[in-house]
Amino acid sequence: MTADLKQLHAARDAWETGPVAKATARFPERKKEFVTLSGAPVKRLYTPLDIADLDYENDLGFPGEYPFTRGIQPTMYRGRLWTMRQYAGFGTAEESNKRYRYLLEQGQTGLSVAFDLPTQIGYDSDHPLARGEVGKVGVAIDSLADMETLFANIPLDKVSTSMTINAPAAVLLAMYIVLAEKQGVPSDKLAGTIQNDILKEYVARGTYIFPPKPSMRLITDIFAYCSAHVPKWNTISISGYHIREAGCTAVQEVAFTLADGIAYVEAAVKAGLDVDDFAPRLSFFFNAQMDLLEEVAKFRAARRLWARIMKDRFGAKNPRSLMLRFHTQTAGCALTAQQPDNNIIRVTLQALAAALGGTQSLHTNSRDEALSLPTQESVTIALRTQQIIAYESGVTSTIDPLAGSYVVESMTNQIEEAAVNYIKKIDELGGAVAAIEQGFIQREIQESAYAYQKAVESNYRIVVGVNKFQVEDEKLPELLKVKPEVEERQTAKLGELRQKRDNTKTQAALQQLRETAQTDANLMPAIIEAVRTYATLGEICDVLRQVFGEYEPSVIF
Amino acid sequence: MERPIRVLIAKPGLDGHDRGAKVLARAMRDAGMEVVYTGLRQTPQQIVEAAIQEDVDVIGLSCLSGAHNHLFPEVTRLLKEQNATDILVIGGGIIPEEDIPSLKAAGISEIFTPGTPTSVAIDYIKEHVTK
Numbered sequence: 001m002t003a004d005l006k007q008l009h010a011a012r013d014a015w016e017t018g019p020v021a022k023a024t025a026r027f028p029e030r031k032k033e034f035v036t037l038s039g040a041p042v043k044r045l046y047t048p049l050d051i052a053d054l055d056y057e058n059d060l061g062f063p064g065e066y067p068f069t070r071g072i073q074p075t076m077y078r079g080r081l082w083t084m085r086q087y088a089g090f091g092t093a094e095e096s097n098k099r100y101r102y103l104l105e106q107g108q109t110g111l112s113v114a115f116d117l118p119t120q121i122g123y124d125s126d127h128p129l130a131r132g133e134v135g136k137v138g139v140a141i142d143s144l145a146d147m148e149t150l151f152a153n154i155p156l157d158k159v160s161t162s163m164t165i166n167a168p169a170a171v172l173l174a175m176y177i178v179l180a181e182k183q184g185v186p187s188d189k190l191a192g193t194i195q196n197d198i199l200k201e202y203v204a205r206g207t208y209i210f211p212p213k214p215s216m217r218l219i220t221d222i223f224a225y226c227s228a229h230v231p232k233w234n235t236i237s238i239s240g241y242h243i244r245e246a247g248c249t250a251v252q253e254v255a256f257t258l259a260d261g262i263a264y265v266e267a268a269v270k271a272g273l274d275v276d277d278f279a280p281r282l283s284f285f286f287n288a289q290m291d292l293l294e295e296v297a298k299f300r301a302a303r304r305l306w307a308r309i310m311k312d313r314f315g316a317k318n319p320r321s322l323m324l325r326f327h328t329q330t331a332g333c334a335l336t337a338q339q340p341d342n343n344i345i346r347v348t349l350q351a352l353a354a355a356l357g358g359t360q361s362l363h364t365n366s367r368d369e370a371l372s373l374p375t376q377e378s379v380t381i382a383l384r385t386q387q388i389i390a391y392e393s394g395v396t397s398t399i400d401p402l403a404g405s406y407v408v409e410s411m412t413n414q415i416e417e418a419a420v421n422y423i424k425k426i427d428e429l430g431g432a433v434a435a436i437e438q439g440f441i442q443r444e445i446q447e448s449a450y451a452y453q454k455a456v457e458s459n460y461r462i463v464v465g466v467n468k469f470q471v472e473d474e475k476l477p478e479l480l481k482v483k484p485e486v487e488e489r490q491t492a493k494l495g496e497l498r499q500k501r502d503n504t505k506t507q508a509a510l511q512q513l514r515e516t517a518q519t520d521a522n523l524m525p526a527i528i529e530a531v532r533t534y535a536t537l538g539e540i541c542d543v544l545r546q547v548f549g550e551y552e553p554s555v556i557f
Numbered sequence: 558m559e560r561p562i563r564v565l566i567a568k569p570g571l572d573g574h575d576r577g578a579k580v581l582a583r584a585m586r587d588a589g590m591e592v593v594y595t596g597l598r599q600t601p602q603q604i605v606e607a608a609i610q611e612d613v614d615v616i617g618l619s620c621l622s623g624a625h626n627h628l629f630p631e632v633t634r635l636l637k638e639q640n641a642t643d644i645l646v647i648g649g650g651i652i653p654e655e656d657i658p659s660l661k662a663a664g665i666s667e668i669f670t671p672g673t674p675t676s677v678a679i680d681y682i683k684e685h686v687t688k
Contacts, residue, residue, distance in 0.1 A: 117571035117622055121598075129600070132627025133571050206573020206597045246576045333576070337671040370671045372653050373623070446579055453580045457674045466672045479653050482623065555596040557579040 005052055012047055020044070037291035038249035039451070040414065046406035054409055059304070063399045065319075067307040069300050069412070070400040071358040072323040077396035082354075083361035084386050085162060087329065089114035089139035090373055091486045093149035096139040100154060102376070106383060112162040112363060113150070114138030115172075120207040122168045122541030125490040135486035137373075138164075142494045143536045147175045148182070157185040161192035162237070162327070162361075167209035169196035170218050171540050174528040177230065193234035193283055193327070196222060199260040199432055200239050202553070203441045204246040209541060212433050214548035218523060219264060220271040223278040225524035234283040236264060237327060240302075243441075244287035245333050247449020250298045251415050253287060255422030256432075256441055258306055262423070263432040265314055275314050279321035288350035288357075289331045295350070296402050297411035299326070299357025305416050328354035329363040335370040339465040340477055343367040348385050355389050356402055362386055372479040439556045446557060494536065501534040509533045510543050517547040562686055563613040567595040567604040569632065572622035577649060581617065584675035590682070601631035609641055614686045617678075618648040618665070625652055625660065633664035645686050647678065 001009070034042040043050075054060070061067055064074035073079060086103055088111075089096045100111050115138040118130035124142050125134045134140050141147060151161075156179065165172045173194050177187050198215040201208040208215070219236065226235045240257035248256065261282065268278055286302065288295055306324035310316040330350035335343045344367050351364050364382040366374030374382070390396055402408045429435040436442070455461040462468045509530040516526040530540050566582045568575055575597060582594045593611050595604060608616050616636075618629055629648050636642055648660065649669040657668045666685060669678050 117573075117624075121571055123571075129571060129598070132624035133622060136623035201573075204573075206575065207571075245574075247580070370651065372651065446583070449576050449580055450583050453584070453675065457676060463672075467674075476654055479655075553596055555594055557582045557592075557594045 001052070005049060008047065008049060012045075012049065036250070036294040036411075037289055038251060038294060038448075040249075040251070040294070040411075042407075046410050048406065050406050050410040051413070054413070059413075060403060066311070066322060067304045068323055069304040070403055072303070072325055072360070076358060076399040077355070077390070078399070081390045081396060082359050083110045083160070084108050084383060084390075085110040085112045085327070085361045085363055086379060086383055087112040087114050087164065087363045088379065089116075090137075090480070091135040091139065091482050092490060093139055093141065093146045097150050097152055097154070099376070100150075103379070103383070104154070104159070106380065107387065108383060110160045110162065110361065111154070113164065115163070115165055116140045117207070119537060120165060120167070122171075122209050122537060122545075124494060124536050124538030125487065126494055127538060131487075134490050135482050140486070140490045141172070141175070141537065142490070143497055143534050144175050144178055144531050145493075145497055145534060147179050151179060155185070156180045156183055157189045162195075163192065164195050166195050166198055166201050166205070166207055167215065168537060168541055169194040170222055170524060170527050171531065171537050173222065173230075173233075174524065174531040177528060178532050187230045188232070190230055191232045193237050194222070195239060195285070196236040197239045197260065197285075199263060199436060200242055200257075202436050202551070203243060203256070203445065205242040208551045208553070210544065210548040211551045212437070214544070215551075216264075216267045216433070217271075220268045220273070221522045221524055223268050223281070224271070224273055225522055226281065227273070227277045231281075233281065234325075235278065235281045237283050237285045238264065239285040241285045241287045241329055243445060244289065245331065246445050247333075247452060248445045249448050250289070250291075250294050251418040252422065252444060252448060254298060254302045254305065254415060255419040255426070256445075257284065257286070258302065258309060258419065259423050259426045259432040259435070261306065262309065262313070265310075266431065269314070275310075275316045276318040276321050279310060279314070279316055280318060280323075283360075284324055284326035286326050286328050286359075287331050288328050288354040290334050290346065290349065292349055292353045292356075293402075293408055294411060294415075295353035296356045297408050298415055299328075299354070299359065300400075300403075300408070300412045301415040301419065302326070303358070304412070305419055325360045327361045327363070328357070328359040330354070330365045332365055332369060335365060335367070336463060336465050337370040339471060339474065340367045340371060342465055343370070344381060344385065347382060348389070351386055351389055352393070352395070355395055356400075358400060368477055368479060371477070373482065375478060375480045439554055442556050497534060497536070506530070506533040506535045506539075510535055510539060513540065514543050514547060517544055562590045562615065562682060563611065564590050564592045564615040564617060564682070565595065565604070565608045565611055565613040566592060566617045566619065567599055567607070567632075568597045568619055569599055569601055569604055569628040570620055570622060570624045571598055572620050572624070572650075573597055574621040574650075575619065577621075578617070578619040581619075581649070581675050581678060585679060585682075588679045590679075601628060601635055604632055605635040605639060605641070608636075608644055609639060613644060615645045615647065615682050618646065619650050620648070620652075621650040623651065625650060626656055629660055629665050630663035637664075643687055645682065647681065649673070649678070
């Protein structure tokens with residue numbers, strides 16, 4: 001310790017034993033201990049003593065430079081604001097197409113497609129398990145014909161499109177590629193993202209189809225195909241968002257997400273790809289929760305840790321391989337059904353954390369999402385929230401504005417260190433896939449979720465409107481309703497398609513897909529050909545189910 | 558000694574949100590109940606079969622995907638078919654207020670919406686279960 005720090009140490013001790021002791025003797029602090037939303041202890045005061053070991057160039061560096069703690073671009077939001085990307089989709093392709101065009105007219109800069117559950121799990125709308133679910137949490141897509149409607153009058157060379165699709169990601173990407181071709185847009189001009197992150201589906205989100213091994217093959221096939229043919233496409237969005245929604249802590253969100261990332265990189269390297277060929281197209285997706293400082297620290301820690309992992313563990317050379325680019329969504333689980341307008345304020349704080357944390361794109365939740373799908377009015381307020389932060393708050397004028405804050409740097413260090421320890425533990429278990437198969441990650445998440453619930457029920461944690469400041473007899477807002485006719489209309493359309501298309505061609509393409517699936521060849525070309533003949537999502541996934549089998553989850557609680 | 562209350566926590570349909578279901582399952586277990594959790598993607602048929610096989614007193618249905626109006630009444634209909642209406646059926650999830658009357662009319666005895674403490678659901682079961 002330098003002489004200056006020694007002196008500061010003594011001064012701080014004197015402050016604690018003097019003024020602080022005197023004040024707390026008269027007025028005890030509100031709580032015995034203060035903790036973050038994740039339960040990490042928070043000190044009364046942070047000083048240079050807490051970041052005495054911080055080495056500016058090694059640990060923070062400059063924006064756009066390793067280890068990217070301060071951001072991935074040299075000018076960040078001074079150059080270009082984050083992409084405002086509202087996740088949307090419901091009912092039929094026609095209705096969703098209308099909402100997309102509305103959002104684009106309102107100044108949204110990218111699309112984000114929400115699919116209904118049958119689509120996400122590879123069932124056509126007329127499958128028995130789809131009953132009641134068609135068009136509910138997103139748009140129903142059965143074939144290329146629905147995609148043509150979904151993107152009608154939206155030029156695919158002008159927008160970037162993010163698709164929240166995982167197990168059948170290859171099929172939806174294939175549809176997008178063929179659709180673009182029909183619009184006259186070559187695949188190397190396409191920009192967008194598929195979520196394509198199956199590992200978090202096993203632990204948190206639940207839309208898995210196939211077992212881990214063939215699922216990882218599908219993912220590496222997409223990496224390889226896109227690096228050659230769709231070079232601007234983000235081939236995966238490695239997601240902590242849903243793991244956090246399932247109840248984990250900030251540290252666990254970073255650790256489990258990056259551990260999944262490591263598993264994908266390892267699988268692709270093992271399949272013979274060069275790390276610098278595919279790593280620049282990996283992207284990430286995080287949650288923005290309520291604890292502002294902890295969240296900002298989390299984003300910074302994740303960026304630094306990923307850069308270090310890619311450099312040290314995988315020997316990546318291309319700087320783009322080291323950059324953790326991420327999308328953020330505000331925390332759905334933080335929304336309350338009680339006094340829903342309060343959620344606008346919650347979302348504002350969460351979105352602010354994402355902006356201060358250097359996100360590349362952002363979805364802000366709507367106030368009414370603890371009650372139903374959002375109305376158009378609610379979605380507009382959510383979009384305006386981001387626009388106000390971007391254009392009015394001033395936080396976009398300088399890069400990484402909270403850097404150097406004693407508390408934020410200290411939390412950044414702590415989150416990184418704790419995440420490193422978790423990843424070590426996961427490595428010892430054999431990596432993320434093995435840790436999931438053993439139920440380790442699921443159990444860790446559930447412990448945190450249960451601890452949080454108990455903290456709320458004991459009033460240790462206050463949630464405004466839920467366990468404090470409640471009101472009786474609330475007036476309920478207008479909610480969006482998905483019409484039940486959607487299911488009938490969609491299944492009728494599907495029936496017509498099966499009649500109309502050239503079924504000989506469809507069957508031949510599905511047979512070709514089956515044969516390819518039985519070899520080690522890349523699956524993308526066969527899937528693209530099947531899609532082109534208007535084979536449905538369900539038909540394609542059924543072929544793959546027959547060859548690959550289905551995932552059998554272990555039930556842990 | 559009295560037999561503990563047996564509960565089946567079930568996820569009908571394709572919804573993958575099971576944080577609430579699992580937290581509640583655990584809270585019920587901590588409250589002395591015997592709890593079976595079905596896991597995701599159960600059909601109403603599978604849920605009713607499991608409930609009868611496990612001889613439960615209560616079925617707790619959880620759905621956040623909006624498919625509750627189809628799935629919940631299907632469970633109670635099948636219970637009637639099986640002469641198992643003595644099983645108490647409760648539900649939870651993202652369920653708009655206006656859907657609740659028709660769900661209750663279909664035999665779901667109570668619906669718990671977001672923000673409900675687990676203790677409220679547990680107390681409800683203790684008061685209403687018929688053994």
